[in-house]
Amino acid sequence: MAELPVQRIRVAVEAPQHSGLSGPLDYLSERALAPGSLVRVPLGRRELMGIVWPGEPDGGAEAAALRPILAELDGLPPLSASWCQLVEFAASYYQRSIGELALAVLPPQLRELDNTQLRARLKKLGKFLASPAEAQGSAPEAEEAPAGRPTLSPAQQQVLDELDALLDAARNSAPAPVLLYGITGSGKTEVYLRAAEHALAQGRQVLVLVPEINLTPQLEARFAERFGGSAASGGAAHRIVSLHSALTPAQRLRNWLAAHLGEADLVLGTRLAVFASMPRLGLIVVDEEHDPSYKQQDGARYSARDLAIYRAHQEKIPVILGSATPSLESWQRANEGRYKRLLLPGRIGGGALPRVRLFDMKRMPLSKGVTTALTTPLLDALRLRLERGEQSLIFLNRRGYAPVLHCAECNWKSDCPHCSAWRVFHKGDRTLRCHHCGFTERVPSACPSCGNQDIAPLGRGTERLEEQLQEQLPGARVLRIDADSTKHKGELEAQLAAVHSGEVDILVGTQMVTKGHDFRRITLVAAVNPDGALFSSDFRAPERLFALLMQAGGRAGRDAEAAARSEMWVQTWHPEHALYQALKQHDFEAFAKSQLAERESAGLPPFAHLALLRAEGRTVEAAQGFLKAAAAFAQAMPEAQGCLVYPAIPMSVARVANVERMQMLVEAGSRGALQRLLWHWMPELHALKREHKGLLRWALDVDPLAI
Ligand SMILES: Nc1ncnc2c1ncn2[C@@H]1O[C@H](COP(=O)(O)OP(=O)(O)OP(=O)(O)O)[C@@H](O)[C@H]1O
């Protein structure tokens, strides 16, 4: 038999951008392969997974120089054209190579499989799917018995009607993104559930994004209760899977496969789930859309929220962004009419938002034996809750016992030898720990510098607050929830369950506990030390603080019956600050308006577009030298017209693990102008890296969140 002519096939492989291989590579195959198919190919001396990529092969190299595709993973339907397009867009927008991004967003285990292993996995998946649908993972029991489908509040009904109208009007075109602006406890989740029901009824899949892993169990439980096939859901079972980084590699692959094969109807996940392959996708929900966790902080620094909007547009499906404190980007787009703003103005049950009280620390009497966080009025308020059998939440965004240990004799402080930061005192395991590089030592019994026995903690973290509460309020059941208390699997779920079931009187925690949780018994939320963010050099710090405090306050009075006596306390040295004044009125709109006016006059996002170039070197000079050369090159580029390159400055924590870190901001009036500059600049940066030997790493962050 005559040999078939071999063909060129374009394959995306995981070659990092700096290798200079930015696009897919050509390989040879004896038969045509559908775009989106997974294949194994040689690259250098390695053999890797690749994805047959849509589009014409490069055709550059001689066929004789090309290598053959080794195998095709034939048990799976190919990734869809729109999935490939999403990846291609993200790679281009965030300046990464297609192959790097495409492979990085697949479940890690998938990349390792051969055909035999894949078949075994699919068989296992089949068994899993045959088992009765139940939430995957450890969804907590809902506290109250499921009430089935509640009657919608008039506001919820109106939102859903408007949503329907929007979809009707947008037949065959992409509906505008919906910004669901609803105060805390207004029933946004119920709106997501109904919108999901609608999509599921049409045979479509639904993707729900949440900012943090620890919010997935709660949401999963609510979706499972509604759609998981229990009596309350009316019997029709839908498969729900989650996708986040806390799953085992095997679970992640299984859930991904379930979505890809169209077997899972609902996918709940964190930012990485925005890349889930979902052939029947019909709705995307982004809960707490303002949350900074949607931005990936390394590798391809993508914003899952922004990609969700792109994906919805491309697939012509609705996307709902929900928040009580929308990001100023989204808020501005709604102001401009590009997003459709839908409003849930009141709490379910008609309860009020907690009364916000600002306590001026300058006028606070210092109570004996208690440092300033636990002021007399706060202790009284806590006692009152204890007497009434209600819960309180104290929010302090700093974990550990104290941020620094100090010797009053010689002024030694527990700095980290490797970072420009203090090591934090953790009393529980008697360590000094650097939260930047992880360097950990046992607490010295005397000052390492002068031998003084009397070294003392300065300041306070959650651990110390917990201890002080126990001292001041003996008998109160105090529980701390932060990254330290929840290191092990299952701890957070157990702790949250204890709060829900009323085994806790006072909850102390970092921002971990302020988000999303539907606590029913809290009537007092106190922020004891929030001022730091008011004076940050990051222009987004006030926006973040406002959102955090609104969200924290939103944990109080969620039960309408208790709403009237619910309070949010803010202990501050600056009660007159505009941010707190807006908070006092629960006035997000006034706050947004004033922030947007400031941003506009200062030429900051959303009125300008930013990229941040970061450089790391063993010395400041190495990092700076690279950035200076990069700036000089940019300034000479015709594409940089209308763009501004700022001088390089050290990052806020300049040295981490003995590496000096610098950053340089680039600003442009439009997205297009910024993208043009970056496109021409990137190849030069790769070349510059080779010239600057002292440079360890550089990275580009498009639309950076933390500056
Ligand atoms: N129509 C309704 N009838 C009765 N209860 C409802 C209704 N809609 C929502 N709820 C209940 O009200 C509570 C608050 O709703 P939900 O958690 O959806 O609010 P949210 O807006 O998402 O809050 P947050 O932004 O604070 O997380 C929940 O316990 C929910 O079950």
Ligand SMILES: [Zn+2]
């Ligand atoms: Zn360190």
